[in-house]
Amino acid sequence: MAAIPRQVSVMGLPFQVRLVDSDKILLETHNPEALAAISTHRGIIWIDRDSTEEVQQASLLHEVIHAINNSLNLNMTEEAICALGVLLRDFLVGNRLWLPNNPQERAGGEQE
Numbered sequence: 697m698a699a700i701p702r703q704v705s706v707m708g709l710p711f712q713v714r715l716v717d718s719d720k721i722l723l724e725t726h727n728p729e730a731l732a733a734i735s736t737h738r739g740i741i742w743i744d745r746d747s748t749e750e751v752q753q754a755s756l757l758h759e760v761i762h763a764i765n766n767s768l769n770l771n772m773t774e775e776a777i778c779a780l781g782v783l784l785r786d787f788l789v790g791n792r793l794w795l796p797n798n799p800q801e802r803a804g805g806e807q808e
Protein backbone atom coordinates (compact mmCIF):
# COMPACT_ATOMS: atom_id res chain seq x y z
CA MET A 697 0.00 0.00 0.00
CA ALA A 698 1.25 3.44 -0.87
CA ALA A 699 2.53 5.60 1.94
CA ILE A 700 1.83 9.25 2.61
CA PRO A 701 5.00 11.26 1.85
CA ARG A 702 6.46 13.58 4.49
CA GLN A 703 6.86 16.36 1.99
CA VAL A 704 5.47 17.18 -1.44
CA SER A 705 6.21 19.87 -4.02
CA VAL A 706 3.22 21.73 -5.47
CA MET A 707 3.93 24.03 -8.38
CA GLY A 708 7.53 24.23 -7.23
CA LEU A 709 6.71 25.04 -3.59
CA PRO A 710 7.53 22.56 -0.80
CA PHE A 711 4.79 21.48 1.61
CA GLN A 712 5.33 19.48 4.80
CA VAL A 713 2.74 16.72 5.21
CA ARG A 714 1.75 16.08 8.83
CA LEU A 715 -0.53 13.34 10.17
CA VAL A 716 -2.35 14.93 13.09
CA ASP A 717 -5.32 14.52 15.46
CA SER A 718 -8.72 15.64 14.20
CA ASP A 719 -8.59 18.48 16.79
CA LYS A 720 -5.75 20.09 14.82
CA ILE A 721 -7.74 19.85 11.56
CA LEU A 722 -10.76 21.43 13.29
CA LEU A 723 -8.53 24.23 14.62
CA GLU A 724 -7.29 24.99 11.09
CA THR A 725 -10.59 24.62 9.19
CA HIS A 726 -13.35 25.32 11.77
CA ASN A 727 -15.16 22.52 9.92
CA PRO A 728 -15.92 19.41 12.02
CA GLU A 729 -16.30 17.31 8.85
CA ALA A 730 -12.89 18.23 7.36
CA LEU A 731 -10.40 15.36 7.07
CA ALA A 732 -7.44 17.56 6.11
CA ALA A 733 -6.31 21.16 5.83
CA ILE A 734 -3.68 23.22 4.02
CA SER A 735 -1.86 26.47 4.67
CA THR A 736 -0.24 27.70 1.48
CA HIS A 737 1.64 30.53 3.18
CA ARG A 738 2.98 28.21 5.92
CA GLY A 739 3.65 25.35 3.47
CA ILE A 740 1.88 22.71 5.58
CA ILE A 741 -0.74 20.06 4.81
CA TRP A 742 -2.43 18.43 7.82
CA ILE A 743 -4.15 15.05 7.40
CA ASP A 744 -6.28 13.21 9.98
CA ARG A 745 -4.11 10.41 11.35
CA ASP A 746 -7.22 8.36 12.22
CA SER A 747 -8.46 8.20 8.59
CA THR A 748 -7.81 5.05 6.58
CA GLU A 749 -4.73 5.16 4.36
CA GLU A 750 -6.99 5.39 1.28
CA VAL A 751 -8.77 8.44 2.72
CA GLN A 752 -5.41 9.98 3.72
CA GLN A 753 -4.18 9.61 0.14
CA ALA A 754 -7.35 11.16 -1.33
CA SER A 755 -7.17 13.92 1.32
CA LEU A 756 -3.57 14.74 0.38
CA LEU A 757 -4.54 15.02 -3.29
CA HIS A 758 -7.62 17.06 -2.31
CA GLU A 759 -5.47 19.64 -0.51
CA VAL A 760 -2.95 19.75 -3.37
CA ILE A 761 -5.81 20.41 -5.82
CA HIS A 762 -7.02 23.21 -3.50
CA ALA A 763 -3.56 24.78 -3.68
CA ILE A 764 -3.50 24.58 -7.49
CA ASN A 765 -7.10 25.82 -7.72
CA ASN A 766 -6.32 28.86 -5.55
CA SER A 767 -3.02 29.63 -7.18
CA LEU A 768 -4.38 29.51 -10.75
CA ASN A 769 -7.87 30.89 -9.95
CA LEU A 770 -9.51 27.87 -11.58
CA ASN A 771 -12.79 28.45 -9.69
CA MET A 772 -13.28 24.73 -9.05
CA THR A 773 -16.12 23.86 -6.67
CA GLU A 774 -15.55 21.88 -3.45
CA GLU A 775 -17.53 19.05 -5.08
CA ALA A 776 -15.20 18.99 -8.10
CA ILE A 777 -12.13 19.02 -5.84
CA CYS A 778 -13.55 16.16 -3.74
CA ALA A 779 -14.26 14.09 -6.88
CA LEU A 780 -10.84 14.77 -8.40
CA GLY A 781 -9.04 13.85 -5.17
CA VAL A 782 -10.70 10.43 -5.08
CA LEU A 783 -10.41 9.81 -8.84
CA LEU A 784 -6.75 10.87 -9.04
CA ARG A 785 -5.94 8.57 -6.11
CA ASP A 786 -7.67 5.70 -7.94
CA PHE A 787 -5.69 6.51 -11.08
CA LEU A 788 -2.30 6.72 -9.31
CA VAL A 789 -2.76 3.62 -7.15
CA GLY A 790 -4.61 1.60 -9.83
CA ASN A 791 -1.83 2.18 -12.34
CA ARG A 792 0.89 1.58 -9.73
CA LEU A 793 2.18 5.12 -10.12
CA TRP A 794 1.89 5.75 -6.35
CA LEU A 795 4.16 3.11 -4.89
CA PRO A 796 5.10 2.41 -1.27
CA ASN A 797 7.85 4.56 0.18
CA ASN A 798 10.47 3.46 2.63
CA PRO A 799 8.54 3.32 5.97
CA GLN A 800 10.97 5.84 7.44
CA GLU A 801 9.96 8.30 4.72
CA ARG A 802 6.34 8.25 5.85
CA ALA A 803 4.74 11.35 7.28
CA GLY A 804 5.40 11.79 10.96
CA GLY A 805 3.17 13.22 13.64
CA GLU A 806 2.61 16.82 14.53
CA GLN A 807 5.91 18.43 15.54
CA GLU A 808 4.55 21.69 16.94
Ligand SMILES: [Zn+2]
Nearest residue numbers: 758762774777
Ligand atom coordinates in the same frame (compact mmCIF):
# COMPACT_ATOMS: atom_id res chain seq x y z
ZN1 LIG B 1 -11.81 20.95 0.29
